[in-house]
Amino acid sequence: MNKRQRSSVVPMLLALLVQCGTRSEQPSAPESDGSNTTGARGQGGAASAGGAASRAFGGARAGGASSGTTARGGAGAGGLATMPVGAGGVAGSPGTAGGGMSGVTSTLTLASTAVPTNGAFAVAYTCTGADTSPDLEWAPGVSQALSYAVALTDAATGAPQWIVWDIPAGVTSLPAGLAATPMLATPAGAKQVSTSGSGYVGPCPQSGQRRFYEFEIYALPITTLAGVTTQSSPSAVATAINLTPPIDIAVFGASAGMANGGAAGSTSIGGGGGTTSM
Numbered sequence: 001m002n003k004r005q006r007s008s009v010v011p012m013l014l015a016l017l018v019q020c021g022t023r024s025e026q027p028s029a030p031e032s033d034g035s036n037t038t039g040a041r042g043q044g045g046a047a048s049a050g051g052a053a054s055r056a057f058g059g060a061r062a063g064g065a066s067s068g069t070t071a072r073g074g075a076g077a078g079g080l081a082t083m084p085v086g087a088g089g090v091a092g093s094p095g096t097a098g099g100g101m102s103g104v105t106s107t108l109t110l111a112s113t114a115v116p117t118n119g120a121f122a123v124a125y126t127c128t129g130a131d132t133s134p135d136l137e138w139a140p141g142v143s144q145a146l147s148y149a150v151a152l153t154d155a156a157t158g159a160p161q162w163i164v165w166d167i168p169a170g171v172t173s174l175p176a177g178l179a180a181t182p183m184l185a186t187p188a189g190a191k192q193v194s195t196s197g198s199g200y201v202g203p204c205p206q207s208g209q210r211r212f213y214e215f216e217i218y219a220l221p222i223t224t225l226a227g228v229t230t231q232s233s234p235s236a237v238a239t240a241i242n243l244t245p246p247i248d249i250a251v252f253g254a255s256a257g258m259a260n261g262g263a264a265g266s267t268s269i270g271g272g273g274g275t276t277s278m
Helices: 003-024 234-242
Strands: 041-043 055-057 109-111 136-139 147-154 160-168 191-194 210-220 248-257
Touching: 109 210, 109 248, 136 210, 147 234, 160 234, 191 234
Parallel strands: 041 055
Antiparallel strands: 109 136, 147 160, 147 210, 160 191, 210 248
């Protein structure tokens, strides 16, 4: 190579060296650590790994340290857990049991001066005598009743044979010898029905048989019993009473009739005397 050729090559080499040096001085791209990924979402699949605001809609969150991550339909695998949207409502309070008196201490009491508790009906209050209704008295206790109903039932069958209902809340007794009319003047507004029509029907066991009967009183949360009339049967009225349902119930019973030709005597069901409270 002569002198003229060398002089032309040198500038070219210098130019190439300058160009290469410029390229080598450009900064290289930083490695991604996931910390700069913002707003990434996985719709129906896994969310991006890391990210301050990543969400998973329908899939599990794959990681990251954000504290505001919400997992909709899947639990977050990292970060602070949050409640899944649509996971269910707050558990409701226990419902109130209906139609029963279980576990309730009764304060209602019922008694009669004519029929002793667990004693015997006098003939006058049975079908073999005048068959008049005995007096009945009750103490309302703390029932806060709006009305009362009284029934006489055969304890062996549970079938009511006489019912008086819509007794006003301020009344706490029935006099002896109620009139045999569907609508009573005393107490005013009360109604009655029996297996023979409208008046009282007392115990009527077969000859030589002794049976147990119960007087029941129901404290009701209504002033007028719905769905029944004085043309309804005693069983229909009893069903309407039970469906109300009663606030409180009290019962006492006595026997009627003779056994094996002996004199009518007292008997009891399930133990000693006293008002049976339910």
